[in-house]
Amino acid sequence: MEMVLPASYAVIEEEEMMYLDGGGFVGLHINLSAKTRxxxxxxxxxxxxxxxxxxxxxxxxxxxxxxxxAAAITATTAGVVGYAVKNKLKRISVGVNIPFVSWSKTVTI
Structure with a gap:
């Protein structure tokens, strides 16, 4: 059996799917300063x-x-920032998706 898409469908991105499912980003958008990098x-x-x-x-x-x-964000930050510094990234997001909740801050470290 093969999956067949209907004649009229739209391709949507992950962010749009989260919006449709009611999911929200809970976390921090981190700008890495030149000193940190x-x-x-x-x-x-x-x-x-x-x-x-x-x-x-x-x-x-x-x-x-x-x-x-908060525990998940704090626990994963060290690894994510280490990866970002190693790969010369200037901005990263660290967080989780929680249905029907949205909380975020943008910080510079």
Whole structure:
């Protein structure tokens, strides 16, 4: 059996699908400063994880979903920032998708 698409369909992107499903981004959009990008990847990741902990403290106070999201964001920041520094990226997003919730901040580290 083969899947057949209807005659009229539209290709949609992941962001549009999240909107249709009611999902939202909960996290931080991080701009990496020249100083941070100049650090070694491991050092920059550790530094950024400490700074991110400060920014997500308000999120953790919103309830169980916020505390879980804050923990996930903080835990993954070091690796993501280390990867970004190693690959010379200037902006990254760290977060999770939670249905019917939207919370984000843009920060420069």
């Amino acid at each position: 100049g650090m070694a990847a491991v050092v920059a990741g550790g530094f950024a994880a400490g700074v991110v902990g400060w920014y997500v403290k308000d999120l953790a106070l919103t309830g169980p979903w916020g505390a879980g999201a």
